[in-house]
Amino acid sequence: MNKGVQQWVWGCAAGVVLLAASLANAQAGTVKVGAIFAVTGPASFLGGPEARSAEMVVEKINKAGGINGDTIELIVKDSAGSSEKAVSFAKQLIEEDKVVAIIGPSTSGESMAVKKIAEEGRTLLISCAAAEVIVDPVASYVFKTPQKDSFAAQKIFTEMQRLKLNTIAIAAGNDGFGKAGKEQLEKMAPTFGIKVAASETYDSKATDLSALVAKLKADPAIQAVINWSVVPAQAIIAKNMRQAGWQVPLFQSHGFGNIKYAEAAGAAAEGIIFPCGRLLIVDSLAANDPQKALLVQYKAEYEARYKEDASAFGGYGFDAINMVVAAIKKGGNDRAKVRDAVEGLTKFPGVGGIFSFTPQDHNGLDIDSFAMLTVKDGKFIPYKGQ
Amino acid sequence: MSLDLFFQYLFAGITYGAIYAVVAIGFNIIYNATGIINFAQGEFVMLGGMISISLLQFLPLPLAIAAAVALTMGIGALIEILFIRWLESPSVLRMIIITIGISILLRESALHVWGESIRSLPYFYGNEITTLNFGSVHLSPQVLWVIIACAVMVGGLQIFFKGTPIGREMRACAANRTAALLCGISARNMVTLSFMLSAGIGALAGCVMSPITYTQYDSGTSLAIKGFTVAILGGLGNSMAAVAAGILLGILEAFSVSVVPLAFQDAISITILLIILFVKPHGLFGSSEAARLKDF
Numbered sequence: 001m002n003k004g005v006q007q008w009v010w011g012c013a014a015g016v017v018l019l020a021a022s023l024a025n026a027q028a029g030t031v032k033v034g035a036i037f038a039v040t041g042p043a044s045f046l047g048g049p050e051a052r053s054a055e056m057v058v059e060k061i062n063k064a065g066g067i068n069g070d071t072i073e074l075i076v077k078d079s080a081g082s083s084e085k086a087v088s089f090a091k092q093l094i095e096e097d098k099v100v101a102i103i104g105p106s107t108s109g110e111s112m113a114v115k116k117i118a119e120e121g122r123t124l125l126i127s128c129a130a131a132e133v134i135v136d137p138v139a140s141y142v143f144k145t146p147q148k149d150s151f152a153a154q155k156i157f158t159e160m161q162r163l164k165l166n167t168i169a170i171a172a173g174n175d176g177f178g179k180a181g182k183e184q185l186e187k188m189a190p191t192f193g194i195k196v197a198a199s200e201t202y203d204s205k206a207t208d209l210s211a212l213v214a215k216l217k218a219d220p221a222i223q224a225v226i227n228w229s230v231v232p233a234q235a236i237i238a239k240n241m242r243q244a245g246w247q248v249p250l251f252q253s254h255g256f257g258n259i260k261y262a263e264a265a266g267a268a269a270e271g272i273i274f275p276c277g278r279l280l281i282v283d284s285l286a287a288n289d290p291q292k293a294l295l296v297q298y299k300a301e302y303e304a305r306y307k308e309d310a311s312a313f314g315g316y317g318f319d320a321i322n323m324v325v326a327a328i329k330k331g332g333n334d335r336a337k338v339r340d341a342v343e344g345l346t347k348f349p350g351v352g353g354i355f356s357f358t359p360q361d362h363n364g365l366d367i368d369s370f371a372m373l374t375v376k377d378g379k380f381i382p383y384k385g386q
Numbered sequence: 387m388s389l390d391l392f393f394q395y396l397f398a399g400i401t402y403g404a405i406y407a408v409v410a411i412g413f414n415i416i417y418n419a420t421g422i423i424n425f426a427q428g429e430f431v432m433l434g435g436m437i438s439i440s441l442l443q444f445l446p447l448p449l450a451i452a453a454a455v456a457l458t459m460g461i462g463a464l465i466e467i468l469f470i471r472w473l474e475s476p477s478v479l480r481m482i483i484i485t486i487g488i489s490i491l492l493r494e495s496a497l498h499v500w501g502e503s504i505r506s507l508p509y510f511y512g513n514e515i516t517t518l519n520f521g522s523v524h525l526s527p528q529v530l531w532v533i534i535a536c537a538v539m540v541g542g543l544q545i546f547f548k549g550t551p552i553g554r555e556m557r558a559c560a561a562n563r564t565a566a567l568l569c570g571i572s573a574r575n576m577v578t579l580s581f582m583l584s585a586g587i588g589a590l591a592g593c594v595m596s597p598i599t600y601t602q603y604d605s606g607t608s609l610a611i612k613g614f615t616v617a618i619l620g621g622l623g624n625s626m627a628a629v630a631a632g633i634l635l636g637i638l639e640a641f642s643v644s645v646v647p648l649a650f651q652d653a654i655s656i657t658i659l660l661i662i663l664f665v666k667p668h669g670l671f672g673s674s675e676a677a678r679l680k681d682f
Contacts (some may be wrong), residue, residue, distance in 0.1 A: 040502075044502035045503060207599035214632075239514045244524045261504070266509075266514035
């Protein structure tokens, strides 16, 4: 291309960008909300649905005239699951974009990296990641929507006690979620009188686990397996266990709450037991369940808009943005007031459960936010015991 | 270790190994024709799986796989024509960077087309819980499909390269590009053909392994690393050696589980890769004489 023409094209492009930027600034009555999600990269199964859910909510509110006449501007940053990117985006959102609050990040590692920045920038952060350390110890500006790991572990162990399974094996992926879960399980097992006979870690990108299964199966004392990960290995371990002719019960973490994994494991998914929020079993909830109306609405809207199954992960983003919206309604475009408003939310129905925040509890959920689910005929159904 | 456990590890190792081997064969074909490593090979595997899964809605399984292989071959040819063909005697480093770029491009496009969720083809025979029992050792029938596909590919390639005129022309280009040109062989067409061939083989591999490993937009990368390790281990350019090296690596990985956690699997294969590169850079089965004549 001719040099002159090339410069001309670049000049025009720069002009358009500047014009767009000045237009955006000229808009009156906008409240900026930041979002940091792993829309691409290895955690995109979390960040994708989270970002889409948040965008859906904001679009709907703006169409209906915004909050008290103000439109919301959602600025979504794709961290691709990298803590470094999440940190620089958080700084950018707080200092340059002057957002009133940030939702996300999607993963625990990123959330821990961003925690301090939100605290120093005195900006509300509602994380969509699972690890308990995000809100324990409590930081005054940091909240999170997913249920705690320890509740999931507690649910599983309670069920094991009931089934009189007392020698188990743990398998976990070598990512943040897997490691945190494995520690939690190992720590809690003795209090339930359960012996962990083997505890194995596999690569989170593993494509076949038959060697691991063979090793576990060789120990005849093992009565059940708990697998703790968020990766396709959840489906792979189920397949490999059944292919090895090993019929002990398989428990999974709340990471299994994505119908794609059950579909991927096919017949091998039958009978897997796992704790999860109620979104996946919305059809079998009682009509008077306090979450039912919200869950039905979220599922229907999400599935109509994006032509894909709603997952618990998208729900984390949906809850986070809804909390911010509720807080803006009360506190307006003011960081401190918005934070106080979120901490003041009680009996706030969300996809993850009924949230009641206190200054000591920035997760706001109790153990009942989890239900035990199982897979039957390729569908998630409430687990009623065997 | 009991005998049962031994065989169970062995079969697990053969499963991994056959998968690595089919990926490694793709590396070898392009290496043979061009002297470069195509780092987008893993993405061909992913594309084959993804396209066949999408086509399965309209076509029966064998046709969907055949169409996916053909389409991926088309994509392979297109990539070569768009990015590689017009380069005047490119350096090895430049070609490597280009293929890495292509792999990122393909991966991100796949993310936009298919999203981030995992997909898989149905099992060719039986379903997720079907197993073949050999005594007390269990094996998924899909593993046999992978092994069969691997054997057919290696056999087919041997016949193609040794027995057909086009195969011989490709080998001539690999051996000496200038001499081949003087004999009236179009080296550029041969390179395009090698991309098509390796794309097709990658795609077929992606289809047969999909029920076992699942297919995700980014599943190509880790497969490519393993395939590359195996190709180096066996000796670049030698498909038979790749199969032997693949199965060797798979078995090593499987047995390592009894000593170290499975998460160290990759560390083991990378360690082996490094040792081979230091000690025997032309591979376990490669000849050092031949390696000295190549620039890479």
